[in-house]
Amino acid sequence: MSTNLPLVFSVTSGKGGVGKTNMSVNLAYSLSEAGKNVVLLDADLGLANVDVILGLAPEHNLFHLFHEDMNLDTILFDTPYGFRILPASSGISDMVSLDMGQKLDLLDAMDTLEDNVDYLIVDTGAGINDNVLYFNLAVQERLLVITPEPTSLTDAYALIKVLKLHHGVERFRVVVNMVQNKKTAHEVYLKLLGACDHFLDGISLDLVGFIPYDQNVRNSVIAQTPFCHKFPKTPASVAVKQTAQKINAWKVTPNTDGNIKFFWKKLLFQERSVA
Template sequence: MTYMNEQNPLVLSITSGKGGVGKTNLSVNLAYTLQKMGKRVLLMDADLGLANVDILLGLAPQYNLFHLIFEEKSLNDVLVKTEYGFRILPASSGVPEMLKLTTGQKLELIEALEPLGLETDILIVDTGAGIGDNVMYFNLAVQERVLVLTPEPTALTDAYATIKVLHNKHGVHKFKIVVNLAANPKQAKQTYERLAAACDKFLDGVSLDLIGSLPQDPVVRQAVTRQTPFCSLFPSSAVALGVQKVAENILNWPQSAKTDGNIKFFWKKLLFNN
């Protein structure tokens, strides 16, 4: 069944245990691909330390959530419409202040952002890497979590650490997995199986679901240099086809009856439950 629920948009994070695994590149190209498949996509740049969604797209957002909250800018001022059809919500410079908002400010922010739920089918939250408070902050508010890792031992170890913290400290049990920079599908599957085996052995009740793998592909570097999604420049490349399979998998997830998928509830959880 294709995921489509206007009353309950899908909210997912793209996260990772360590930097350099291709998390933001996946976020950008997944947003592009889902939009091409007919979905209204909003990409939130929530990587506070190394925000680079704008860099990958050759953009320079003038405003972000900080300006919406503290400088009375409108939602239209803050949202960035890309030439690829999806929109960006810059948050990199404004999120720390969100942790210190008064109850009144939080309610005003939720009211200001509520229209996004009527204009969006899928919200992708590109988090930072690691297990810092800000990364946890966003991962706890979303409906689904997509964890990106590579076959490198350090990436595997750090991915496990992220799952462990979210599971043991915050009660998160389900994770979607994407293996990036795999030499071949066999290596991607083996990487996933090593992570799953560690979780089965040491973390009771954790469920992992491999939703796709992306191969090493030289077109990625070319696209980054040109500040253009590789799925746009090289739609027939192996890595673009890999992103398409991930997107197809996401659209076939069962529709959730939970209200926490709704964008309004995402903001409530983000602002009030952390």
Template sequence: MTSGKGGVGKTNISVNLACLLARAGKRVVLLDADLGLANVDVLLGLTPEKNLFHLFQEGAELADILMPTPHGFSILPAASGVGEMLELHTGQKLDLLESMDSMDDRVDFLIVDTGAGINENVLYFNLAVQERLLVLTPEPTSLTDAYALIKVLKAEHGVERFRVLVNMARTPEAAREVYAKLHAACDHFLSGVSLDLAGVVPFDPGVRAAVVRQTPFAVLDPQGPAATALAAVARKVTSWKGATQLDGNIKFFWKKLLFQN
């Protein structure tokens, strides 16, 4: 999962998508890749004893960090408020890749919840995956920042394929309009970029209540508008096929389908 700006619900979508995939019988790990401002654990009401800081700075093993949740999936938590995590150096990136490879046969889906924006870590994780699920909302700033992220990945790294999820849409028309504008801008200015609308999650007051209770909305209100819409996206995800030719500078992050929210 990725986004051009914060506040679009990317992490919440990541958590609930992990929950829904796990409910469908998939083995899921959610990597909190917002390394310096992590909040996956907060949304789940969990307090990890260790996180990726301990992997990079204290020699911990990935198995020491991997934390099961009550919802059938596991998380790899990151640190919050730790400056050393804001930019990974090359050795740390390679360490993470090697650690991930050891889990290959035990996971069906790895969801990578990136930070927002276009900093080095965000770009790194976008390059490291086969599927990019770009979350945006029907707001001008969200649209502008989503386009900026696509532009950087296309112009500087040759990434051309994106899936789009419109979140917090007040109406279906608003969702279609923002997607159409993003598609038109990419078609006009970024030749070769492919955008696929993966789904629309409507505005749902129950989502806020779930955040306050630190429980996935797919658990708290499984028949609610947001959970129902995201369940349809989860069904699509299980049918996605990995890219036959990997793009980007990092050719393999995992040997199974990887995607970002």
């Protein structure tokens, strides 16, 4: 078994409507454009929309993994943009909350991905429901998308609080979306950091970047095309590419919080090899 490990990170949020899925898609595009092998998992299992944003219609999705014993390679879908997606279903109540067996099945299935995957990006749902928490526990890094809206900050804090107090997760990365400038982004970040510092001990909150408000983002959503592809020089695209460059510097970290991870068998093999 190879010890070549993908870096697995979630793109998550406490509140819907903050541009989380669009961020996931465009980070996947930017990382693949940089020569990386990227898989994007649509983990908003009951309200999936990665395929919608991309204007694609995959024949199979994760429903078929759980209910028809289909293997992961059959479900993986090649996009025209250099990365692959693991699509989920939409409007199927059976997918809203995975049972323990399904969670373990998914972890096992992920270990079958070929060894040359560099990044697995997990686009979670919003909020603090069971699926959102599960996927945020199964990744190595969490990229939290926030906006200047007060509800975005309140709900982001709620997600951090639950993951910290109930699951021991202490490290989060932050990207501030739809802001006017860097100064505003920093102010928004400091509000969230201040709340965490005041009420929660031991939280690490790293500002990775900010994405300026950009009308071309909306235009690309309507066109069902990643804005980094359709408008590569627009301010939002430049900012996402800069964020992707920072992510490229992240390293695969050991399982320090005690939660089982995607590619847990390979992680365990690596740890034993080092020992």
